[in-house]
Amino acid sequence: MDIDLMITSLPKLLIATIVTLKLLSLSLIFGLIIGLFFAILRLNKNIFINKFAYGYSYVFRGTPLLVQIFIIYFGLGQIEYFRSTFLWVVFKEPYWCAIIAFALNTGAYTSEILRSAFQTIKPGMLEAGRSLGISSKIIFLKIQIPIAIRQSLPAYGNEIILMMKGTSLASTVTLMDLTGVAKYIISTTFKPIEVFIVAGSIYLFMTFIIHNLIKFLEKKYQY
Amino acid sequence: MEEIMNKLKKIIFTVLVSFLLIGSSNADKIKIGTEGAYPPWNSKDASGKLIGFEVELAWTLCRYIGQQCEIVEQDWDGMIPALIMRKFDAIMAGMSITAERQKAISFSQGYADEVASLAVMKGSSLEGMDTPAGINLTKPNAAAKKALKTLTGALAGKTVCVQTATIHQNFLDSGDVGKVNVRTYKTQDEVNLDLASGRCDAALAAAVAFSDYAEKSGKPVVLVGPTFSGGAFGNGVGVGIRKDDTELLNAFNKAIDKARKNGDISRIATKWFGFDASM
16 A cells, blocks of 8 residues: 555645536536426426427436447547537537536436426415415426425435536546546556545545535425 | 245355356466557457457467467556556556556566657648657657757647557656647547547557558548657567566566567568568
8 A cells, every 4th residue: 555645646636626526516507407497398298398308318317427428529529510510619628528418417317306306396385376376487486496496405415426426437538537637647656546545535525525515405494 | 935045045156166166267377468459559350359469479479488378458547557456467558668667567578669659630730840750769869859849839739639648648748848738548549539520639649550540540640740769658569567477577588589589570560560560
């Protein structure tokens, strides 16, 4: 065990953690917007809209995240026509490819989490709102959304942790995130165990923080 | 119910024992690790069988050593750790002998040498650099120093792609060509893909890796600048062996001597590279 290597690699890995956190937060923000959008589509009575939203979540939950990143990064990059469009400005950068893949992936899971949360809301609550003459828009914003968020907190907390671990795949498209830098250090020291133990501990610590944050929110919004 | 449990136990026991037997029957074979993704050094054919210069050379060397061999596949970035952890006993994966790697493992004498080169897509602004055909970085002469200066100017702010944990990455990290934006990939295939897609302004690898890719894909990949050797690029490609395994190291050294004398290395090298890359 090379303790010195573990100590000297820690600051480098901590700096790389910033990249990981940036990837995670941006993917979660975009993912939440996508998830909410598709959850609402899923609740739509129109069969085509409904099936379209279901198809999206089915495809992105049914394929590995690594495959999705590879298709978005290496796959799209091979299409000559695609490279001539304005979209290439975004897709040329590995950073945005990773965020797009992560956001679409977590968006699919989030849409399912939110959909089931919406469906658990008792009809009585909505009827109570309607009987008071509250418009359906206000009912949606002030009753359905807050309850759905509270209902989905435990499941969404899991999704955040899964996504946090998923960001390690960013290193496969050349990004120097926590895993990327860990691999880089290993490529010059040839000591994977030491470096991965430190990197793993940092991931574990982030899980610890996220886990407790969600627990705190769950307590705060208990009803 | 109990009968079923007993049967189940028997099945599990048999499976475990057979695993043990499989494990032990391979014990006296020399296991050689290769990447299988760096043509023409080592690669795989359509059916997934390992082929290439080093695969064929490995069988030849094993014949001279007089022991059974097994060639196993290993991702490049885990090659040296896997050797140290005894997943296999020798590396033959186009691995150049460098001082940095020699801190971790031993190398046999070199069996082949290659030059590295930058590659770009046809029409790149990096084409037509005024540099000598090849430079040696072990003791760079005036022309080599001037070439490095030209490269430093041309590559400033450019993205150069390399495979991770390679001599090519070490060279770019060394600062000999100034501060370039280095992007690292797990395999050379991925480097080639991103060079073709235009995400990389240039790529650095063995010159043969690019000519092989250009030939097979039909993409307009062209070599630019000088070819590199010496210095960070090491002194030829050898067999990587664990430091405490001197017996195997000697066996490989002797086998390489014999194979060289009998012309086997030249013959196999010419077959795979199209020129005699042996040393």
